[in-house]
Amino acid sequence: MSALLEVRDLHVRFGQAHILQGVSMTLGAEPLSLVGRNGMGKSTLCHAIMNMVAAKEGSVRLDGDDLLGIGPSRVARRGVALVPQGRRMFPSLSVHEHLLLVARRGEHPWTVDRVYETFPRLAERRRNGGNQLSGGEQQMLAISRALLMNPRIVIMDEPSEGLAPVIVDHLIDVLRKIAAEGMGVLLVEQNLRVATSVSETVAIMVTGRIATTMSARQLDEDRDAQRRYLGVSHGH
């Protein structure tokens, strides 16, 4: 199976702090979830792939082409879109204006109309400003903006954070569909259910490295691993 995105021995330091300590990871046609406790370096990995932080050693390749050092806007143009953690909307722009800002001309799978079909709630809120949206609506808008770039790969940093369970279910459906249509999906999640519902393979990050990769089913059944790697307690 050929790799869409290949990360090899990636290192990031912030001053004395060695945050990514040699991350190696491959994203192919199947979605991949990345889980791990807070502070392990998941967001930093997303930022390093996007060139939003500088990695001094290692490589990040998209279809074999090196992405490191080319800058975030070129990474985006090559076809990698990030849905950052925490959403970040423009308070003074309406939903519709947010979408028009990123919509591309020409024939593409994702259009503003398709966004409104996929997220009917956004259609209802199209004239509302970014500051008038609920957390779930903001997350749908953030995801929609990434999809409208019609990227080869979408990287989502904890998209389910703070969402009501019914919205999380919708999010899982959408992510599965996106992946089934052939977009690469790298999903960073704290919510184990989301991670193991979207992808069959889960990579686990511990202190700046991928400690292990296991099947979603294996991880769902292995409470010891959940406790060890994710701090999930089942409260006996």
Ligand SMILES: Nc1ncnc2c1ncn2[C@@H]1O[C@H](COP(=O)(O)OP(=O)(O)OP(=O)(O)O)[C@@H](O)[C@H]1O
């Ligand atoms: N710009 C920065 N400067 C200095 N330290 C940073 C910077 N960004 C992140 N860190 C540190 O790097 C470590 C990893 O952070 P990161 O956000 O990547 O973790 P994470 O696994 O995504 O956790 P979370 O789920 O809490 O976001 C943390 O100790 C954090 O304080």
